[in-house]
Every structure is written in C-alpha cells, then in structure tokens.
Amino acid sequence: MSIEIRDVTKHYGSFQALKNINLTISKGELVALLGPSGSGKTTLLRMIAGLESVEEGSISFDGKDLSTVHVNQRDVGFVFQHYALFKHMTVFDNVAFGLNIRKKSLRPSKQEIEKKVHELLELVKLSGFAHRYPSQLSGGQRQRVALARALAVEPKMLLLDEPFGALDAKVRKELRRWLRKLHNEMHITSVFVTHDQEEALDVADRIVIMNKGKIEQVGTPSEVYDKPVSPFVYDFLGNVNLFHGRLQQGKLNLGSAQLDAPDYIDKDETDAVGYVRPHHLTVERVRQSKDEIAAKITFMHSIGPTWHIEMRREDIDAYVEVELSKEEFMQLDLKVGEIVYVSPKEMKVFIPEDFII
Amino acid sequence: MKKKKNVLPGFGLSMGITTLYLSLFILIPLSMIFIESSKLGWVDFWKVVTSERVVHAYKISFITAFAAALFNGVFGLLIAWVLVRYSFPGKRLIDGLIDLPFALPTAVAGIALTTLYAKDGWIGQWFSAIGIKISFTPIGITLALMFIGLPFVVRMVQPVLEGLEREVEEAASSLGATKGQIFRKIIFPEVLPALLAGFSLAFARGLGEYGSVVFIAGNMPMKTEIAPLMIMTKLEQFDYAGATAIAVVMLVVSFICLIFINFLQKWSQKHVLQEE
Numbered sequence: 197m198s199i200e201i202r203d204v205t206k207h208y209g210s211f212q213a214l215k216n217i218n219l220t221i222s223k224g225e226l227v228a229l230l231g232p233s234g235s236g237k238t239t240l241l242r243m244i245a246g247l248e249s250v251e252e253g254s255i256s257f258d259g260k261d262l263s264t265v266h267v268n269q270r271d272v273g274f275v276f277q278h279y280a281l282f283k284h285m286t287v288f289d290n291v292a293f294g295l296n297i298r299k300k301s302l303r304p305s306k307q308e309i310e311k312k313v314h315e316l317l318e319l320v321k322l323s324g325f326a327h328r329y330p331s332q333l334s335g336g337q338r339q340r341v342a343l344a345r346a347l348a349v350e351p352k353m354l355l356l357d358e359p360f361g362a363l364d365a366k367v368r369k370e371l372r373r374w375l376r377k378l379h380n381e382m383h384i385t386s387v388f389v390t391h392d393q394e395e396a397l398d399v400a401d402r403i404v405i406m407n408k409g410k411i412e413q414v415g416t417p418s419e420v421y422d423k424p425v426s427p428f429v430y431d432f433l434g435n436v437n438l439f440h441g442r443l444q445q446g447k448l449n450l451g452s453a454q455l456d457a458p459d460y461i462d463k464d465e466t467d468a469v470g471y472v473r474p475h476h477l478t479v480e481r482v483r484q485s486k487d488e489i490a491a492k493i494t495f496m497h498s499i500g501p502t503w504h505i506e507m508r509r510e511d512i513d514a515y516v517e518v519e520l521s522k523e524e525f526m527q528l529d530l531k532v533g534e535i536v537y538v539s540p541k542e543m544k545v546f547i548p549e550d551f552i553i
Numbered sequence: 554m555k556k557k558k559n560v561l562p563g564f565g566l567s568m569g570i571t572t573l574y575l576s577l578f579i580l581i582p583l584s585m586i587f588i589e590s591s592k593l594g595w596v597d598f599w600k601v602v603t604s605e606r607v608v609h610a611y612k613i614s615f616i617t618a619f620a621a622a623l624f625n626g627v628f629g630l631l632i633a634w635v636l637v638r639y640s641f642p643g644k645r646l647i648d649g650l651i652d653l654p655f656a657l658p659t660a661v662a663g664i665a666l667t668t669l670y671a672k673d674g675w676i677g678q679w680f681s682a683i684g685i686k687i688s689f690t691p692i693g694i695t696l697a698l699m700f701i702g703l704p705f706v707v708r709m710v711q712p713v714l715e716g717l718e719r720e721v722e723e724a725a726s727s728l729g730a731t732k733g734q735i736f737r738k739i740i741f742p743e744v745l746p747a748l749l750a751g752f753s754l755a756f757a758r759g760l761g762e763y764g765s766v767v768f769i770a771g772n773m774p775m776k777t778e779i780a781p782l783m784i785m786t787k788l789e790q791f792d793y794a795g796a797t798a799i800a801v802v803m804l805v806v807s808f809i810c811l812i813f814i815n816f817l818q819k820w821s822q823k824h825v826l827q828e829e
Contacts, residue, residue, distance in 0.1 A: 267726045274727040280720035284742045294728035
C-alpha cells in the first residue's frame with residue numbers, strides 16, 4: 197500500500213510540530229524517518245497510524261483519504277519503542293489478540309488462529325515461548341513478540357517507532373538485520389522512526405531526514421550520505437570537521453590556506469563553511485603545498501580497524517578530527533605532539549543562511 | 554557451618570519490631586476476645602451467638618457491608634477513572650473530597666446522612682414520594698457504609714489506572730480493538746487486583762462500622778440492628794462474655810471472607826505476579 201502525505205501541518209498549542217510535510221511512500225518500501233528528538237518524526241509516524249489527528253493537510257493510502265479514519269480501521273501494524281505488550285497475557289494471547297477480538301463473521305477459527313500464531317512465533321524465532329508472559333522475556337524477545345503481534349492481523353503497512361531504541365547495541369544490530377530480511381521476504385510497506393543515523397543507513401531503502409518539523413532531505417542512504425543538501429544533513433549523518441573561511445574566486449580562503457570550492461566560482465567575498473568528513477582528510481608528515489593546514493596531534497585512539505586522531509590547528513584555535521585506516525596510520529607512524537599537515541580530499545561548502553539576506 | 558548472610562541488613566531487628574508491634578496491638582487484643590468469650594462455655598456461647606436477634610444482626614451486617622462494597626466497587630472505579638483520565642476544572646478539589654470520609658468523625662456523617670435521607674429530608678422526600686424509605690432501613694445502612702468505604706476503592710484503583718501505559722491501549726487500538734474491547738480486555742484485567750483489594754477493605758470497614766450506622770439505622774430489633782450494635786448493647790448490660798462471643802463470630806466470618814477475597818485477588822493477579 198502506498199502512503200501519500202500532502203501539506204500536513206501539526207500544532208500542539210503554540211508549538212508547531214510539523215510544517216507542510218509532503219511525502220510519498222511507495223508500495224513495499226522500507227523508509228526511515230531520521231532526525232534528532234523534537235524533529236517531528238514520531239508525530240508524523242503517529243499521524244500516519246491515526247494515533248494523532250490530522251488537522252491540516254491529508255494522509256491517503258492508495259489514493260484513499262484516511263485522515264479521519266480511526267486507527268482501529270486503518271489496517272496498520274504499530275510497534276512501540278517500549279514494546280507495549282499486554283502483560284497479563286501470554287505471548288500466544290498477545291499475538292492472537294488482534295484476531296481474537298474480531299467480529300465473529302471475520303474471525304478465523306480457533307485452529308486457524310493457533311496455526312497463524314505458531315507460524316508467526318516461528319518467524320520471530322520464539323516458538324518455545326508461547327506460554328511465557330512478557331515479564332519473563334528479554335527486551336529483544338519482547339520486541340519480537342510485539343512485531344509478531346502487529347503482523348498477525350496482516351496489516352497493509354508496518355509502522356515502527358524507534359523499535360530498537362531500548363535495546364543494547366548488539367541486539368539492536370541483530371534485530372535490524374532481521375527486520376531488513378523480514379522486509380525482503382514480506383514486502384510490506386514499512387516506515388520506521390529512528391534517531392540513529394547508522395540504523396537508518398543500514399536498513400532503509402530510503403531515508404527521510406527531518407529537522408524542526410520539516411523534511412530536510414529525502415533519498416537513498418548513499419544519496420543522503422554522499423550528497424547532503426544542507427549543513428544539517430551533513431552534520432547529522434556523521435562526524436564532520438568545519439572549516440570557516442571566505443569564498444574568493446572559487447576558493448575557500450581560510451587565511452592560512454586556500455581550499456578548492458568549484459561550486460561557488462560566481463560567489464565572491466562571502467563567508468562560508470567547508471564541511472569535511474574525518475575520513476576525507478589526508479595527513480602528511482612533510483608539507484606538500486602551501487594549502488595544507490598545519491596541526492598538532494593531541495590525542496589518538498583506535499576503534500577496530502580505524503584510528504581516530506584528534507589534532508589542534510596551528511593557525512586558529514580549532515580542533516580537527518581525522519580517521520585513518522590502520523595501514524595508513526602505520527605508514528605515517530604518528531605520535532602525539534607531532535605537527536602534521538592535513539588537507540581535504542573532499543569538501544562540501546555551505547554558505548550559512550544567516551549571512552545571505 | 555557458615556551462617557548464611559542476608560544481603561539486606563537489619564532483618565533481625567526489623568522483624569523483631571514487627572512481631573512485637575503486631576503482638577501488642579493486634580494478636581494479643583484479639584486473643585483476649587477468644588479468652589473472654591470462652592468464659593461462657595460451649596452451651597452458653599452457642600445460645601448467645603445463635604439467638605434470633607443476633608443472627609439477624611449478623612445478616613444485616615454482612616449483607617449491607619457486601620452491598621455497599623459492591624456499589625463502591627463499581628462507582629469507585631468510575632470515579633477513579635474520571636479523576637485519572639480526564640482533566641476538568643476543580644479536579645484537585647474533587648480528588649481531595651474523596652478522602653473526607655476518612656477524616657470526618659463517623660457520627661457526623663451518620664447524622665448528616667440521616668437528616669438528608671429521612672422521610673422529610675432534602676433527598677429523602679423525593680424517595681419517599683415514590684415509596685422508598687431510606688433512613689431507618691437496611692438501605693440507609695448501606696448508604697452510610699457506601700459513604701465510609703468509597704475512599705478505599707478509589708485510592709486503591711487510582712494509582713493502578715495512573716500507571717497504565719497509554720501505548721498499550723494504542724497498541725490494542727492499532728490491532729483493531731474498539732474502546733469497549735480495550736476496557737474489557739486490557740484495562741479491566743490490570744485494574745482487577747486493585748479493585749478487589751479496595752473492595753475487601755471497604756467490606757471489612759463496613760462490617761466493623763458503628764458510628765455512622767447507628768444514627769441512620771434506627772436500630773429496630775430484628776429489622777435494622779447491626780452486629781456491632783449488638784455488641785455495644787451487651788457491653789452496656791455488662792455482659793462482657795456475651796459481647797465477645799458475638800465478636801468472635803464476626804471475627805471468624807470476616808477473616809474467612811477476607812481470605813477468600815485475598816485468594817481471588819491472588820488469582821486475578823497471578824500473571825502480573827510472575828514477574829522476574
């Protein structure tokens with residue numbers, strides 16, 4: 197089922213949670229709503245589910261406007277961050293709930309329900325747990341029960357609100373892989389909310405990046421990561437180094453060095469900021485050109501195969517973070533306190549909006 | 554042999570104080586009732602507790618206490634629901650009002666209720682117009698006990714309702730449940746243990762209530778006499794043994810009732826209790 201969101205705006209009192217949201221999610225897609233807390237991503241998800249009312253704009257499924265349809269008629273499966281299981285019911289009864297409460301004419305027979313529940317428990321790898329209570333399960337298991345419960349009613353779409361947010365790192369990774377696999381098998385239109393960019397990049401077909409109630413960018417993981425359209429997206433999707441300078445004839449002048457900024461050949465004498473990812477910086481022990489930035493190494497540590505090197509620029513009071521592979525690091529043989537020369541391999545220049553006017 | 558050490562310190566001391574306290578204020582006084590009543594001997598004891606007037610008083614006491622607790626169960630749940638789920642002006646005031654029956658001298662309540670519900674009282678006149686007498690009937694007794702017992706139910710249920718996660722209801726709703734189904738299948742089972750606890754407290758309080766009832770009951774033998782009143786009457790005649798005999802029966806029957814309710818409560822709670 198495709199979801200179409202048109203001009204949706206939401207206020208809570210004087211606070212504007214969503215501003216003019218337009219978004220189309222096609223059938224069978226797995227979309228991530230990514231943003232910091234307060235960005236409106238959960239509000240949007242809850243509006244799609246029907247848990248929040250739509251006051252301005254419309255939300256339609258397959259072309260049918262459902263803005264005023266109650267959540268219990270929308271055919272959506274919703275998974276909550278804190279599982280929201282029925283704790284006085286067994287795992288079996290939790291999963292069977294959506295089927296058991298149906299009107300007699302629509303309700304499958306007892307045997308059918310039983311078969312379905314066992315199939316789903318198999319799917320979420322909890323076959324032996326049918327008669328346990330939620331309190332006897334771990335967090336990851338509870339969330340899998342919640343997922344099975346949502347899938348039992350064969351929803352037309354699956355909505356997940358920070359589904360792995362309450363789990364520890366390892367379980368989280370495992371579950372998100374598993375969600376991806378499940379989605380590949382079932383092709384159910386799914387939207388999940390997360391504030392973890394790694395999770396969004398890892399799982400989603402498409403990522404919707406939200407900030408302050410607005411959509412900043414929509415695109416595939418590689419699109420948004422490689423071609424961020426705004427400083428916010430650049431910053432949010434990973435670590436970044438900022439180089440403040442002035443644009444002069446297609447160059448960003450930092451004072452001590454001049455960096456290429458070919459996108460802005462027509463902009464002259466404008467303050468701008470160069471955004472560079474830590475792994476897009478090269479490090480040299482010997483100065484190769486005058487446009488390298490001298491910096492003193494202050495701290496180094498390794499996480500698995502990558503070395504993180506923190507250095508302080510010699511020209512101004514600012515820190516630069518560099519990521520090197522183990523090989524590069526070994527070759528350079530860096531030590532804390534040494535002065536090295538860094539230059540960006542790739543840089544994206546943004547003109548801060550405050551300065552335009 | 555090594556003594557097993559408890560992780561939490563102070564068990565010996567706190568358990569000692571607990572035992573002493575319970576003995577001094579509950580166990581010893583209660584056993585005095587048994588000791589005192591045993592002075593009667595079996596035959597006299599049996600005669601006292603099975604005399605027609607006393608048996609009738611027991612009946613009135615248990616039936617009215619039960620009926621009042623039942624009403625309080627229903628309306629206490631409703632009131633707690635309204636106080637937790639909705640916000641409206643004066644909510645804090647109403648919330649404070651709930652506790653008033655705890656604080657008010659019971660005789661004051663009794664007199665107020667009697668005047669209000671008497672045949673020519675403010676409210677009583679409307680009922681007497683349609684042929685229902687409230688004051689000086691078992692209905693009046695029930696009314697007084699409802700007044701006394703309400704806070705127990707509301708205060709037991711309220712925190713449980715407050716603790717219910719909104720998301721659980723939203724989850725049920727997204728699975729297609731109607732509001733009625735959510736209440737019956739999700740909310741009620743969670744509230745039931747607390748509701749039963751409130752019910753049993755209100756019931757127990759109703760059984761022992763004396764002050765507010767004696768005014769509204771009218772105390773007509775074989776009609777509106779309650780068991781505590783019978784005990785008072787015996788005491789006034791310096792028949793201590795007879796008074797304690799009635800008390801023993803009250804005590805034993807109440808104890809059985811409470812155990813039964815407790816059992817019900819455990820049963821309804823068994824799933825929640827399986828935490829760990």
